[in-house]
Amino acid sequence: MSDLERSYRRLLIVFPRSYRERMGDDIVATLLARHRTNDRRPPACEARALISAGLTMRLARGDDASRFRAWHLASGVSVALIVYSAVLVAGINLRGNWTAPAPLALAPMWGLLVVVSCAPLASHRARRLGPLLAPMWIIAFAVASPWLLAPRSLVVALALCSLIVMMARPANAWITVVSSAIGVLVGGVAANHVVERLDRVATPLPRGVMWVGFVFEWPSGGFEYICITALSVILVVGFVRPWIALAASLCVVPVMLVLQISTDRYQTYDYDLSAGFGIAAAVAAFLVLSLAIAAIRGTGRIDSPTDTASQT
Amino acid sequence: MNIDPVRLSILTVLADGRQHGYGLLRQIEELSSGSLRPATGTLYRVLDLLERDGLIADDGGEVIDGRFRRYFALTPTGRDELAASVTLLGEITAKAKTRLARRPSARPAR
Numbered sequence: 001m002s003d004l005e006r007s008y009r010r011l012l013i014v015f016p017r018s019y020r021e022r023m024g025d026d027i028v029a030t031l032l033a034r035h036r037t038n039d040r041r042p043p044a045c046e047a048r049a050l051i052s053a054g055l056t057m058r059l060a061r062g063d064d065a066s067r068f069r070a071w072h073l074a075s076g077v078s079v080a081l082i083v084y085s086a087v088l089v090a091g092i093n094l095r096g097n098w099t100a101p102a103p104l105a106l107a108p109m110w111g112l113l114v115v116v117s118c119a120p121l122a123s124h125r126a127r128r129l130g131p132l133l134a135p136m137w138i139i140a141f142a143v144a145s146p147w148l149l150a151p152r153s154l155v156v157a158l159a160l161c162s163l164i165v166m167m168a169r170p171a172n173a174w175i176t177v178v179s180s181a182i183g184v185l186v187g188g189v190a191a192n193h194v195v196e197r198l199d200r201v202a203t204p205l206p207r208g209v210m211w212v213g214f215v216f217e218w219p220s221g222g223f224e225y226i227c228i229t230a231l232s233v234i235l236v237v238g239f240v241r242p243w244i245a246l247a248a249s250l251c252v253v254p255v256m257l258v259l260q261i262s263t264d265r266y267q268t269y270d271y272d273l274s275a276g277f278g279i280a281a282a283v284a285a286f287l288v289l290s291l292a293i294a295a296i297r298g299t300g301r302i303d304s305p306t307d308t309a310s311q312t
Numbered sequence: 313m314n315i316d317p318v319r320l321s322i323l324t325v326l327a328d329g330r331q332h333g334y335g336l337l338r339q340i341e342e343l344s345s346g347s348l349r350p351a352t353g354t355l356y357r358v359l360d361l362l363e364r365d366g367l368i369a370d371d372g373g374e375v376i377d378g379r380f381r382r383y384f385a386l387t388p389t390g391r392d393e394l395a396a397s398v399t400l401l402g403e404i405t406a407k408a409k410t411r412l413a414r415r416p417s418a419r420p421a422r
Binding site for chain 1: 317332333337354381
């Protein structure tokens with residue numbers, strides 16, 4: 001087997017296994033016949049097209065087990081990132097003398113939530129837990145953020161979450177909804193903290209960063225904020241494909257992380273988690289990028305009508 | 313109805329008989345006088361969609377020059393769809409020609 005063939009076969013890993021087993025040899029034969037080069041690596045355009053075709057097949061297939069796995073892998077990663085961020089936000093609260101519970105005390109709760117959220121990775125039956133998850137996450141955040149403890153906000157949040165879950169008809173949409181909502185919520189909290197800190201140290205960061213923080217200002221605008229979040233999630237899920245909403249929620253995380261990293265520089269005390277932030281940001285950025293590529297190619301000209309029709 | 317060029321070309325090539333991926337690529341290029349050259353990944357993605365829609369079907373594999381080739385064949389549904397697409401394209405083409413002849417200048421009317 002030549003080096004070129006070996007690298008083509010490596011690329012085919014992006015395709016669902018059942019498809020690869022049936023079509024892999026033919027695809028490799030086509031590629032080798034088409035490009036009779038002495039190169040050891042595939043042409044960039046072919047590699048790109050193969051990766052996007054494979055990702056599209058994995059993510060856009062309505063009835064394929066590998067789609068289910070890819071979906072939940074992405075969701076699991078996003079949930080893990082969000083939990084990680086949430087613990088850090090709680091930590092910031094503590095460092096900034098906010099009256100939030102210590103992150104360590106919350107660890108068992110976050111752990112339980114992650115296990116429950118990732119359960120669908122292990123079994124189809126666990127998908128029934130879906131409708132429970134959104135309220136669970138909201139309660140968890142209510143405990144973590146003292147401002148949400150106001151009964152009014154909590155009731156509204158629970159009601160809206162149930163509504164969202166009921167509206168999300170596709171089988172896997174609940175996890176998108178949860179990811180989106182939590183991503184935006186965590187992003188808002190973090191942005192708010194960024195603004196707090198900017199005020200304190202009077203840094204010359206761009207006005208746009210400040211604006212993001214004011215939009216998501218938590219203590220004074222909890223109620224309105226939840227409404228806006230819920231509405232945008234409903235809009236996103238209603239008009240776009242569910243997994244694009246997941247990509248959108250993933251977008252929030254790196255933005256938040258970047259904001260956090262940029263403020264770390266201006267801190268007067270040491271912050272020992274910046275490296276972790278950087279790694280998480282890189283992972284999230286990679287995920288978002290691949291999902292975005294798959295989204296663009298997947299909804300492109302070539303297969304849009306057929307693709308939409310088959311995604312029921 | 314989807315009148316995407318790659319999709320239509322695949323159906324057109326297969327209307328002439330079964331074909332494998334590489335053969336399809338070569339004939340598509342020939343059909344379009346070289347203007348249509350989809351990436352290999354794109355071709356297989358469209359083939360997968362066509363197969364799931366039942367317009368083409370897996371027609372078995374054969375070893376040619378030491379390489380395994382998977383063949384595809386047009387199904388009756390695929391033949392119907394191709395015919396319908398051709399009719400639609402014909403109508404659009406006819407209308408386009410009429411309009412171009414009626415108003416040769418490219419300037420939009422006010």
